[in-house]
Amino acid sequence: MKHDRTQPKPSIPDIVIGRLPVYLRTLRLLADEGREVTSSQELGEHLGISSAQIRKDLSHFGEFGKQGTGYNIDFLCRQLQKILNVDRIWPVMLVGAGSLGTAIANYQEFESSGFRIVSVMDEDPQKIGQPIGIGLVIENFATLQRRVQELGVQIAVMAVPAHAAQRVANQLVEAGLNSILCYAPITLAVPAHVRVEYIDPVVHFQHMTYYLRAE
Amino acid sequence: MKHDRTQPKPSIPDIVIGRLPVYLRTLRLLADEGREVTSSQELGEHLGISSAQIRKDLSHFGEFGKQGTGYNIDFLCRQLQKILNVDRIWPVMLVGAGSLGTAIANYQEFESSGFRIVSVMDEDPQKIGQPIGIGLVIENFATLQRRVQELGVQIAVMAVPAHAAQRVANQLVEAGLNSILCYAPITLAVPAHVRVEYIDPVVHFQHMTYYLRAE
DNA sequence: TAGATTGTTAATCGATTAACAATC
DNA sequence: TAGATTGTTAATCGATTAACAATC
Incomplete structure (x- = not known):
């Protein structure tokens, strides 16, 4: 029973934010190699972290992937850039x-x-x-x-x-x-x-x- | 009941190791200012972390302080240098x-x-x-x-x-x-x-x- | 002795992971 | 359809903190 009306903390853990730039960096590298899609598993292997962590981290911000396919690299890059406010200079x-x-x-x-x-x-x-x-x-x-x-x-x-x-x-x-x-x-x-x-x-x-x- | 004879993991968390260089850096700064002793509370305020964390971190390696007094800065520096293997070049x-x-x-x-x-x-x-x-x-x-x-x-x-x-x-x-x-x-x-x-x-x-x- | 601060325990808090239904 | 992979839940794991007896 929540009687407290104030939003307690929808805020995203800082440690998650700290990983996003690394995800973005890796995605851009893949894009440079001409790749168009990737998966949380592939990303995780690249970065030495679990695919579950990547999916969980991203899930704080929305749904960016497609079941069975994975993530469109360009799209996810753009989304991460927006989230991190680096869709500008x-x-x-x-x-x-x-x-x-x-x-x-x-x-x-x-x-x-x-x-x-x-x-x-x-x-x-x-x-x-x-x-x-x-x-x-x-x-x-x-x-x-x-x-x-x-x-x-x-x-x-x-x-x-x-x-x-x-x-x-x-x-x-x-x-x-x-x-x-x-x-x-x-x-x-x-x-x-x-x-x-x-x-x-x-x-x-x-x-x-x-x-x-x-x- | 532990039947397992192998030492399971006396290993110290990597995240703790990662903080030690920052402690060392801060202690050396205090030493340069001519200070001789400090406390976990003072260190914590300097670094923006809790005194409990500092004491817990150090406790993985031994007892370096004195109740009522705190830590001798020179001594703790030397100990941290040994722990981190930087008592050499x-x-x-x-x-x-x-x-x-x-x-x-x-x-x-x-x-x-x-x-x-x-x-x-x-x-x-x-x-x-x-x-x-x-x-x-x-x-x-x-x-x-x-x-x-x-x-x-x-x-x-x-x-x-x-x-x-x-x-x-x-x-x-x-x-x-x-x-x-x-x-x-x-x-x-x-x-x-x-x-x-x-x-x-x-x-x-x-x-x-x-x-x-x-x- | 009184005050201060340690080292440590147990509780809390938060982060990671495993697992799986949903679905492309 | 079969295979792959997501997003999410619940369980696990680990880190931080509060509290305090010990003691300088």
């Missing part, structure tokens, strides 16, 4: 124009995935004004607030040294950004409305060495 | 000397975390022989097998284009490597004894945009 602000920042600015594949680096910033006067990436110029980090507004950016990538990361993050938050991809090896303190994801190769290396023994 | 092979590979080769902080890039390889004859990183020279990928043996490497980082990734991975496996950190946006097919971890910024971006609406 999101402008991204890159902070930090060092070696890593330069690599990120040079990366050509963001565009086809729904993202475009529209501005690169650094604090180093030596770097400000230098060209970077494709048609960009390193801008003064001091102009962050204004540029965020001008460009309508919500997402930032931080490629700055660890010692600068929290300070930079504070400024990003103050400038109104709500999504940060952080390459600095530090857990940031941010308000609850800001989402941060982390990329730290050392975390992966150390995870792997747990299972290794010296040769 | 692991040689790492970097494959791909493009923009991203160069950034990885330049990154100074691997050493203090237990890793050293000992060789950088590429297929491009234009690149082979060029200096990269600190005291390294880009080597011919064709010499992989020999170099892996000479250097006693078990771990590789792949910073190659997606279209080359599976082929490169096959060669890494053939050369005897068992741990791969893959920056290419593709799920690799490898034998069961090889562990692969992935870094793909697009996966993180797309995870974040699920929660965003256009401004």
Whole structure:
């Protein structure tokens, strides 16, 4: 007997959302190979997960397959792109124009995935004004607030040294950004409305060495 | 009544192992700030997880704290380093000397975390022989097998284009490597004894945009 | 002693999987 | 029709959390 009228939680587990980009990536790879349909079983084998999990994950969002046949790859791609809101191009602000920042600015594949680096910033006067990436110029980090507004950016990538990361993050938050991809090896303190994801190769290396023994 | 004599599974959940590097990273940060002790509560607040989880995770490996006091940071760091096998330096092979590979080769902080890039390889004859990183020279990928043996490497980082990734991975496996950190946006097919971890910024971006609406 | 915090247990919560009716 | 595969349910499995005795 439910007397509670409020919708308790129709919300989809975050862990499911986290797998969708990987599904999408794999489907696009299959599409590139000229494939037109696939099955949860095939996808699962590709990804090393169970077909049941894939079907369950997708079932949170609708019915995308056909019994006996499987999934039309193009159709499922488009659906996943809609679900993930990457049926458009999101402008991204890159902070930090060092070696890593330069690599990120040079990366050509963001565009086809729904993202475009529209501005690169650094604090180093030596770097400000230098060209970077494709048609960009390193801008003064001091102009962050204004540029965020001008460009309508919500997402930032931080490629700055660890010692600068929290300070930079504070400024990003103050400038109104709500999504940060952080390459600095530090857990940031941010308000609850800001989402941060982390990329730290050392975390992966150390995870792997747990299972290794010296040769 | 257990009649089964075989140890069923004293093995520690992989998800627990995956958090240890983050704990270690945070503890070292606290140590750098001159702090000597911390508590599961403080750590949990830093990391946005519950203190119970931290205590439970650590309890898989022993007792590292003192009631009423908490954890000695230096001691816990050392213990975690031992557990993760990073109380030594692991040689790492970097494959791909493009923009991203160069950034990885330049990154100074691997050493203090237990890793050293000992060789950088590429297929491009234009690149082979060029200096990269600190005291390294880009080597011919064709010499992989020999170099892996000479250097006693078990771990590789792949910073190659997606279209080359599976082929490169096959060669890494053939050369005897068992741990791969893959920056290419593709799920690799490898034998069961090889562990692969992935870094793909697009996966993180797309995870974040699920929660965003256009401004 | 009083206060704080651990390590551990048991309960809760949530995620994965097996199985199968539906149906292409 | 026979074979294949979906979407979904219920069961299983595993991870997280709350709570607390132990004890520094």
